[in-house]
Amino acid sequence: MPLPAKAFQRWLNGVAPDTSTADICRVSGVKRTTLAQQLVRGKVAETTVVSISRAYNLNPVAALATFDTYSDLASSSLPPSDKELVSQIATVDLLRAVIVRTAPTGSTGTGSTGTESMDPRQPELSPPPHATSVKNWVDAIDDGELRHRVSTATGVAPQNYSAQLTANRLAPELAVATSRAAGVGLAGGLVATGLVTEAEAGWPRGARQAALDRLSDGDLAALSGERLQALGKTLRRQEQDQEQTERIWENLV
């Protein structure tokens, strides 16, 4: 799935001609052993290309587009939909927005008057990815048949795909395939997985905040509720696992 080493070497020659691997690693922060291993195996990870292109002031998405697997990234210029944008807002930020909207004006602060640095009306949204950003993103663009189409297009078994979403991961190639199958901007999945930033993917500055502002109070409350419910389920499952682990230890340690 990752990029072929030969194509990578060719690309690297174009980006940083006459530069030693050691220098490239030093500038880009890629571990030298990691890169050497990827080259030996003939498969270079997308993250390596992203790190190197950032170091040389290139757009990572454009850099990925020079590889065959990702060639259509270049021609894609669909802007992200509001649903996609909102899916990349962390649950805590959504809840903060609920509080800001519902609190009567003037009593939004905690009452302490000394701190003026925080304006409760404009809390900075934390950058993607968040704890469930991959699954939320796929849910946001899913028309009900999306997972099925991705599975057919890529040959990845649905349960493996779901497992990646649950773990908040998605291989870059699958992320792009998902966008393609959903007919949305191709770089969206790369933002949701944290491979590239929203700016690098061409999302306008403040787009997420604007999409959040466009949500009606009802939609915001309903969406936050869904997120909280999912969070509750995850936490409960973790608590059960923890309980079971404790019981094992109680008896066997």
Add this chain to the structure above:
Amino acid sequence: MSEILPWITLVVCAGAALARLPSAVRGVNPTLFFIFLLATAAGILSIEQFYVVIDGALGGINIAHVVLRLIVFATIYLIAVRVTKGFGAPDAHRMIAGRPGLAMLGIFAAALVTVFLLMDPGASSVRFRDAGAVSARNEALLPYYWAAARGYLAYVSLALLPALLRSVKESLPPLVRTGAALMAAGAVATVAGLCLEFAPTQLLVVAPAVNNGAVVFYTSGLILIWLARVKAASGGGHGTSSTER
């Protein structure tokens, strides 16, 4: 090769017992220390030099071997009780520590002792190796002796296996799951050990490896689960902070 295996088994079990000693003194699960102590005793009785001396003290007619098999019964019983409680398997717990389980233990122990008493006494021989050569009657009875000795272990292992495999698949800490997998491997090896008693003679060469492997798998599984606890305690948190933010 088959000379070194019992030593490895002994070192692993004795090491585990020593490592559990401080906890046992503090009163934390002394049963576990006792389990490893029994396993160590079984390990000692599996080594020729020790066996001959101990059996000599018991009359030199291989009574030490029956004692060894009963120690092994006790060890696997205690492990199984802990495992079924820990891994939350009430059905398996009943099959081992409930009425049917205790009945099985009684039947196999009685069968073991009965078959031994029916045999002609022979000179001390570690692992009961030369018992069959004493008389034709012994040679005929020996398979039953081993069937009784390994049968109970296989029964308990089969009862444990579903619960262990289930735990491997669950989202528990990786070390705990690896531990459960090792114990499952121990259970499989135990059952294989019983099957090997009925296998053609060419296969018998692997029997020592399989039987010692079972002990090592069970023991190292328990050690890993313990290490998981040590790791979690030293790491501070509970290892479930992935939903933060």
